[in-house]
Amino acid sequence: MSGSLRNGSLWTGSLWLAWRQQRVLVGICAAVLAAAAAIAAYYRSGMLGDLRSGLFDHCDRGPIYCTASDTGTPLLLDIEPLQYLGVLNIVLPVIIGVFWGAPLLGRDLELGTHRTVLAQGVSRGQWFASRFALAAVTTMAVSGALAAVFAWWWRPAADRSYGLFWYENAALSGSGPRVVAAALFGLAVGTLLGLLARRVLAAMGLTLLVTGAVTLVLEWTHRTRLLVPPHTYTSAGSIPKEPMGEKWSAGNYGLITVSGRRDDVMNCPFPSSAQLRECMAEHGYVARFYEANRAGDYWIFQWTDTAVLGGLALLLTAVTVLLLRRRV
Incomplete structure (x- = not known):
């Protein structure tokens, strides 16, 4: 004691x-x-x-x-x-x-x-x-x-x-x-x-x-x-891409070929329009992409x-x- x-x-x-x-x-x-x-x-x-x-x-x-x-x-x-x-x-x-x-x-x-x-x-x-x-x-x-x-x-x-x-x-x-x-x-x-x-x-x-x-x-x-890697968002050139909104852009934008190769977005520097679709078809691009972290990635x-x-x-x-x- x-x-x-x-x-x-x-x-x-x-x-x-x-x-x-x-x-x-x-x-x-x-x-x-x-x-x-x-x-x-x-x-x-x-x-x-x-x-x-x-x-x-x-x-x-x-x-x-x-x-x-x-x-x-x-x-x-x-x-x-x-x-x-x-x-x-x-x-x-x-x-x-x-x-x-x-x-x-x-x-x-x-x-x-x-x-x-x-x-x-x-x-x-x-x-x-x-x-x-x-x-x-x-x-x-x-x-x-x-x-x-x-x-x-x-x-x-x-x-x-x-x-x-x-x-x-x-x-x-x-x-x-x-x-x-x-x-x-x-x-x-x-x-x-x-x-x-x-x-x-x-x-x-x-x-x-x-x-x-x-x-x-x-x-x-x-x-x-x-x-915390970013997510990849893709869209066809025939429709507008998903807006950035609250996402945090990684600064990577571009175009995707059938084989999956990613090229610089400036190869087809057009908004969602007939010009963009024509350029993508000419170069064999099937989609656009950008990389970003969504707001939920905060946690x-x-x-x-x-x-x-x-x-x-x-x-x-x-x-x-x-x-x-x-x-x-």
């Missing part, structure tokens, strides 16, 4: 110390979240007011800009602040990794204060778990809340010519469950590098490089459709990124746990 109480007391003390060390960061996260929610409420209210005014009632869904009937100028909602929130969510793993993950173990190791804690009977596992658990729970809560704020703010303007389409960076990478997985990945990277470098500034620099590089690589996979992108980033976060955390005995 006494051993159990002592162990519980050690856990309580370790958690209390973790809270003391991280409470400023928790407070900053709460302040950022409150500010984001307040800004979202203000601008979303203005957005709804503009939509209720009737100014956009004649606008169709799709990528073609809707214009004012009197001036011909494009009609757009004020989505710039929303895009800023999306950018914040995209760089969140870098911020969390650099300013929270890197010092999480690195500061104690650099100053040697971990020896005092371990001398009180706290195990390496307890020392790590108490710090990482608090940081991870706060990271999940804040990143999840920021993603939810973005989704709530974005919904009235989603996939509209006057708003923000699902495949734009701010929406595709700044919303959904990937934001949470990315934030945890940043925390895991910083924590591991803090353990390895044992110097906070060095760990922060390395974390910046790693998290920044992974963020850029994932953005590259979106643009190249490496992980495929989301869960693919979440799996990649979440898997890396789990792997890096496991490596950190395995290295504790050697590095501490």
Whole structure:
């Protein structure tokens, strides 16, 4: 019984110390979240007011800009602040990794204060778990809340010519469950590098490089459709092709022969007309095609990124746990 109480007391003390060390960061996260929610409420209210005014009632869904009937100028909602929130969510793993993950173990190791804690009977596992658990729970809560704020703010303007389409960076990478997985990945990277470098500034620099590089690589996979291939849409030249609408074009258009060979669309650069049909018949083309990701692929992108980033976060955390005995 006494051993159990002592162990519980050690856990309580370790958690209390973790809270003391991280409470400023928790407070900053709460302040950022409150500010984001307040800004979202203000601008979303203005957005709804503009939509209720009737100014956009004649606008169709799709990528073609809707214009004012009197001036011909494009009609757009004020989505710039929303895009800023999306950018914040995209760089969140870098911020969390650099300013929270890197010092999480690195500061104690650099100053040697971990020896005092371990001398009180706290195990390496307890020392790590108490710090990482608090940081991870706060990271999940804040990143999840920021993603939810973005989704709530974005919904009235989603996939509209006057708003923000699902495949734009701010929406595709700044919303959904990937934001949470990315934030945890940043925390895991910083924590591991803090353990390895044992110097906070060095760990922060390395974390910046790693998290920044992974963020850029994932953005590259979106643009190249490496992980989520586009769909191919075909149509005969005698009828109009299916409109792009909310799809995300891969930039690949062309013509298809009987053998299945794909040629450049400029071989028959005509709209759906007699000229197009004549040109296709002359060159042996049986159909046109274009490649694009449909709007439903948003969730495929989301869960693919979440799996990649979440898997890396789990792997890096496991490596950190395995290295504790050697590095501490």
